[in-house]
Amino acid sequence: TVLVLAGRLFAALCGLILLGAGVLPALEGTLRGVPPSGLYWLNAVSAVLDNGVLAALEFEPGMLQDQLRFAYCGILAADPLLVIAGAPNLVAADRLGITPRAWAAVGIPAGAALYLCCFLYLAATPG
Numbered sequence: 324t325v326l327v328l329a330g331r332l333f334a335a336l337c338g339l340i341l342l343g344a345g346v347l348p349a350l351e352g353t354l355r356g357v358p359p360s361g362l363y364w365l366n367a368v369s370a371v372l373d374n375g376v377l378a379a380l381e382f383e384p385g386m387l388q389d390q391l392r393f394a395y396c397g398i399l400a401a402d403p404l405l406v407i408a409g410a411p412n413l414v415a416a417d418r419l420g421i422t423p424r425a426w427a428a429v430g431i432p433a434g435a436a437l438y439l440c441c442f443l444y445l446a447a448t449p450g
Contacts, residue, residue: 335413355383355385355386359389359392359394360442362390363394363397364397364442366398368401396441397442400441403433404430405427405430412426
């Protein structure tokens with residue numbers, strides 16, 4: 324069982340790495356002009372994609388401090404929304420016998436509320 328889970332996890336991570344490598348040339352520099360709050364809300368896709376892929380696409384030299392702060396916090400806050408967001412979530416769900424649908428039923432509403440609270444905090448505090 325552990326070997327099967329490890330194999331699935333390895334295959335998923337390989338796919339995400341290839342996805343990131345494939346879209347990186349097309350997206351280089353395109354997010355530099357996005358306002359910090361826009362980067363935060365764009366990172367809601369972190370719930371579906373791997374955080375490493377998003378970080379490789381987003382974080383680049385020359386970004387403003389606020390852009391980095393909002394983008395990084397957006398990636399971190401979106402992680403618990405879905406079970407497929409990362410390796411720890413996959414392992415925890417498997418060990419606890421939680422299906423992705425059951426995880427999403429609780430994770431999406433709770434995570435969306437936390438995501439909004441985190442945004443409001445970031446917007447209210449200066450960089």
